[in-house]
Amino acid sequence: MLIQKVLPVPRGPFQTQSPFLFAVYHLDNYPPSRAQDGMGVQPALLHGRNLGMDFGNSDWNMYHGRLVPGFPQHPHCGFSTITLVRRGTVDHHDSLGSYGRFADGDTQWMDAGRGVSHSEMLPLLHAEEGKNTLDLFQIWLNLPRASKGCAPNYTMQWREQAVKARIKDSHGRVVQVETVAGQLEGWPAPQKPPQDNYARDPENCVAIWVISMDAGARWEIPAAPTGVNRSVIFFKGDEINVGEYAVKRHANMHVDASLPCPLHNTGTTPAELLMLQGRPIDEPVVQQGPFVTSSRPEMQQAIQAYHRGHFGKWPFEQDDPVLPRESPRFAHYGDGREERPE
Template sequence: MAIRQIQSLISAHPSSDGDGVRIQRVHGFNNTQFSPFLMIDELKSESSADYVGGFPPHPHRGIETLTYMLSGHFQHKDHMGNVGELRDGGAQWMSAGRGVIHSEMPIMTDGELHGFQIWINLPAAKKMQPADYHDFQPDVIAQHRQEDGSLVRIIAGDLTIKGTTLAGPLQQTGVPVTIADWQADHAASLNSCLNPDFQAMLYVYRGAITVEGKEVSAGNLAILGSGEGLAISTDGQAGVLLLSGQPINEPVVHYGPFVMNTMDEIEQAIQDYQQGTLV
């Protein structure tokens, strides 16, 4: 079985979004090796001043978002009437489709906040479908404790570990994806099988890992090559997001919260939002 190796590394860079929320961002809107993913934002701070402004109401079209919190609480509200509280260890998925207007505001005002928002592209055939939303509390996230003590949490799709396939609660996405979180407090390893037709990436958010003899430290994204096997290890503490998905071989045009296939479609999205017909 061919083991995936690192093809390239991308370092996260400081940025801000919403009402001044500080984030570390990695994006690949026009990087075909990134597809079907578009962007990963890591929100991490021990100061409420860095996140208390949250993300007031704003629009999206043409994408899905998956938000996953390690610590800290956010409240989601959208034009469809959905209200969901994102708690420690929980996740929420939103498909913007043809249009959604939502807000994500912190409930806590003191203490550490650490989480991620992942943008996933939608194929052209699904960009104008109705919007949808689901949240997943911590107790429904699939978990597997390995013999070495490390923990695997599967949020979306399926992951096979030592012949056993574990299914995350999020199964119906615009394109098939697997998103998992591997956490280790001491020397440990993760060996799993991935769909060989999927592209795969690893975002290290704590400590450092080794992939086929190559080290990746926190704040870096490793884009992996082809293969079916995944073998990662750490000599100490580590936290890693695994993102794997079916690539979308279509043009990507990005403008703010809108991701479409042509500039004409972007202009139409802007016009629809301005005229109140986006949703």
């Protein structure tokens, strides 16, 4: 049977399968910003919000931010984050001394490894109505026990290097497959993930694809080897058929990866899906918020290491730093290297 399980796609995190730990889709239509508000939300619009813990609103959220939306300094260890910014801007700072800005089609890969603190702030750069939309996925990919102690690091996959396969079905309708990880046969491989990342080894069959389909379009996700987990998340559009199953609302489907997965956008608007695939990591997982280990004693050690400052001293004046409004997209690494998209 192709479809093994069907789950809803809630506002906020949705369920994933190993080797993934967590995934969340953020869609926020932020208001225009004013110069005097420093790329933040106008204070008058913040009344009644639970600042510091503002989640679950239908229009937009401050998350843990108080003036600029986002996620001030917080720790991670034992896994990797993959942040796909489809639209909007993220300012990154971390305890390695790295910082940068990525936006509008860029993807950041960060291996937290033995531990790092970082901030992810969402500056509102535009004064025009409708220009500050944030459309973003963040995905947590586990690290095997042997890699959990790796040195933390991050790399950028700039939109200029993104691999987007453009395919026409037999009626000329277009399907686009953006391969963030995992190669689609007949198309170039995407940029390699960081050295210690679980997705780097092709034997792990990790794939992160964003599939966009014209109304009426058909396409088939190719089969993967036996023993691989695959989730297909329908997150935008009216309705879609997955195999013989008619999906009338957004859904998170766990499917048999060893079978081809036919998709047919039966709706009247374009449809978008996220595919998460990988060989499961057959090891215990102990998770406590942003800490992931393989045992309870290791969890206690990780939390103690954080409180003792072993994740690095925060080198910035604020817990929620943002770059100047006019800053371009770039990455400055803790070793002094600087990178800009080409």
